[in-house]
Amino acid sequence: MKFQEFVSVGAIRAALDSHTKEDVVTELVGALVEAGSINPDQQSDIVKAIMKREELGSTGIGRGVAVPHTKHPSVQRLVGTVGVSVEGVDFESLDREKVQLFFLLVSPPDRPGDHLRALENITRQLRDDTLCRFLKQSKTAADIQQLLEEADNNQFVS
Amino acid sequence: MARKAKTVVVSNRDGLHLRPAHAFVKLASQFDADISVTKNGETIDGKSILSILTLAATRGAELEIVASGGDADAALEALAELVENGFLDEETEESKI
Numbered sequence: 001m002k003f004q005e006f007v008s009v010g011a012i013r014a015a016l017d018s019h020t021k022e023d024v025v026t027e028l029v030g031a032l033v034e035a036g037s038i039n040p041d042q043q044s045d046i047v048k049a050i051m052k053r054e055e056l057g058s059t060g061i062g063r064g065v066a067v068p069h070t071k072h073p074s075v076q077r078l079v080g081t082v083g084v085s086v087e088g089v090d091f092e093s094l095d096r097e098k099v100q101l102f103f104l105l106v107s108p109p110d111r112p113g114d115h116l117r118a119l120e121n122i123t124r125q126l127r128d129d130t131l132c133r134f135l136k137q138s139k140t141a142a143d144i145q146q147l148l149e150e151a152d153n154n155q156f157v158s
Numbered sequence: 159m160a161r162k163a164k165t166v167v168v169s170n171r172d173g174l175h176l177r178p179a180h181a182f183v184k185l186a187s188q189f190d191a192d193i194s195v196t197k198n199g200e201t202i203d204g205k206s207i208l209s210i211l212t213l214a215a216t217r218g219a220e221l222e223i224v225a226s227g228g229d230a231d232a233a234l235e236a237l238a239e240l241v242e243n244g245f246l247d248e249e250t251e252e253s254k255i
Contacts, residue, residue, distance in 0.1 A: 057180055061207055067176065094180070094207065112172035113216050119175060120214035127208070 001078075001117035003125075003148040006105070010035030011081035012141040016102075021091050025050050025068050028083050028104040037079040038072075038106060046072050046106060060093025064136060065126060067119065069105035078107040078114040082148070084138050100136040101126075128156040160191075160230040165222045170244035174215035176207075178245030183207045185240055191227035193237065204237070 011031040018024040029047050032038045038046060049070035053059070060066040081104050088098030103122050107115040126132050131151055138144045150156065168174055174182075186193040186204045193204030197219055202209035204223065215221060221241065225233040240246075 057177060059176060061176070061211070063208070069176075112175070116173050116175055116214045116216055119211045123208045123211040127212070 001114065001121050002152040003082075003121065004152050006078045006080045006114070006118050007145075007148060008032055008035045008037040008079050008081050009141075009145055011037060011079075012144050013081070013083040014138050014140050014144055016083045016085040016089075018085070019087070019089060021054065021089060022047075022051055024083065024085065024089050024091075024102060025054075025104065028068075028081050028102060029106075031081055031083070032079060032104075032106070035081075037075075037081075039074050042072065042074040046070060046074075050104070054092075058092040058094065060091035060095075060097075060099050061123075062093060062095040062097070063126065063132060064088065064097055064100045065103070065122075065132070066091045066093065066099040066101070067103045067105065067122060069107070069115065071109040071115075072106050073109055075106050075108050078105060078111065078118055080105040080118060082135075082144055084136060084144065101132070125151045125156060131156040160228070161224065161226040162230045162234045163222055163224045164234055164238045165220055166238050166241040168215045168217055168219045168221065168241060170247045171217055172247065173217050173219065174210065174213060174245075176211065178247045179207050179210040181245050181247075182210060182237065182240060185236055186233065189225070189227075189229050189233035189236075191225040191230040191233040193233060194224045196222040196224070 083102040091099040
């Protein structure tokens with residue numbers, strides 16, 4: 001599943017303001033609301049659900065990347081966003097490193113395959129160190145979007 | 159050098175997403191044996207969570223687990239059991255309104 005199929009372009013955030021796990025999640029969910037991808041009434045419920053999932057085990061999967069996520073009945077299809085934190089945030093990651101690159105995903109409860117395919121794409125593409133590095137160095141949302149498009153066009157295929 | 163292989167089927171509803179992938183890797187890492195997982199002809203390192211996630215193994219997917227090295231037998235048995243028990247990934251209701 002290509003990035004363009006699930007990343008809500010208007011919700012991409014370079015230079016995240018947040019410094020804690022909950023703040024990052026709140027900021028990115030807020031971005032999805034601003035982009036019209038999720039219902040504002042569901043905002044706090046979705047943040048809570050994502051934080052609850054984090055309690056089961058950090059989604060900081062290593063290499064400075066995290067994939068905070070939840071299922072939620074208010075979405076009809078998988079929606080996601082990308083955020084970059086310049087300084088990095090302590091996400092209690094599996095490799096204990098700070099996270100600079102966030103892919104936040106909200107998916108419909110009855111479509112587990114979509115979530116898996118999004119995770120597949122994220123992890124496959126990020127095997128490329130160059131892409132990983134460029135994303136973390138992105139200064140604007142447009143830069144991030146451009147990189148994701150290039151990734152979708154297999155320009156970083158390894 | 160012991161090399162053992164077994165094919166298992168992913169049985170839990172949500173497939174091999176982050177939580178079960180982590181359970182698999184955590185268990186695999188407890189063994190000295192090298193562990194690989196193959197799906198549809200693609201083989202990856204079974205001790206790498208990022209690699210496991212690249213497989214996008216949905217429910218019903220067949221995985222061949224190969225363990226090589228000293229404790230390969232024990233490793234294979236433990237990992238096969240984990241997969242066959244659905245990674246203990248009960249459907250939690252993460253998002254009730």
